Amino acid sequence: MTTSANDIEKRIWERLEQIPDPEVPVITITELGVVRGIDWDGDKLTITITPTYTGCPAMTLFTAEIRAAMHAMGFQNLDIKTVYSPAWTTDWLSDAAREKLRRYGIAPPVKTISDPDDLFAPPPAVPCPHCGSDHTHESSRFGSTACKALYVCDDCKEPFEYFKHF
Ligand SMILES: [Zn+2]
Structure with a gap:
């Protein structure tokens, strides 16, 4: 050998x-x-x-x-x-992977105190991956897949996907 x-x-x-x-x-x-x-x-x-x-x-x-x-x-x-x-869990994502997600236009998972299985919990504040603004809101709980949600930035008006934390 x-x-x-x-x-x-x-x-x-x-x-x-x-x-x-x-x-x-x-x-x-x-x-x-x-x-x-x-x-x-x-x-x-x-x-x-x-x-x-x-x-x-x-x-x-x-x-x-x-x-x-x-x-x-x-x-x-x-x-x-x-x-x-x-x-x-999404905590296993490497820092490099989080940075790549952001550059790709997908907001990486944000740690929340609410139970991810609780569908009625308020959506987390997710910074916009385009301009960094915290003024964003969830427009749809489910994006292209069940593990992503759709957000819209209130400042730059760009929609983006959020990779949910779980
Ligand atoms: Zn923005």
């Missing part, structure tokens, strides 16, 4: 780092924090992932993308394991 399992796992990470989040293509699935671990035993490859918020349909897409990328690298004996604990 000229390549160790560590080298192979490193190459797999590098490949996974290139897979975009199907919902927000500017950030990758590793920046999102859904890939928990990789294990290559010389024959079988096991990749462990934690699903994001269950309201996000992207999880099946993640799995398909990971599977396709690993098959392209030559890994046929592949197991994608899903672990639910600890549950994924």
Whole structure:
């Protein structure tokens, strides 16, 4: 053997780092924090992932993308394991991912004290990703996907998507 399992796992990470989040293509699935671990035993490859918020349909897409990328690298004996604990939260987003979201025009998650499952809780104050103003309001609780809401900035009048905190 000229390549160790560590080298192979490193190459797999590098490949996974290139897979975009199907919902927000500017950030990758590793920046999102859904890939928990990789294990290559010389024959079988096991990749462990934690699903994001269950309201996000992207999880099946993640799995398909990971599977396709690993098959392209030559890994046929592949197991994608899903672990639910600890549950994924938007706190797992890296600072780089938050900055990328903002530059893409999506407001990154804001920590709130209200229960994210409480549909009647007041929407959080979300700074506008275009001009930075705090004068914004929620125009729709659900954006293009259940994990985003639509906001409008009262200063620059631009609409934007807010990646909900959960
Ligand atoms: Zn604005």
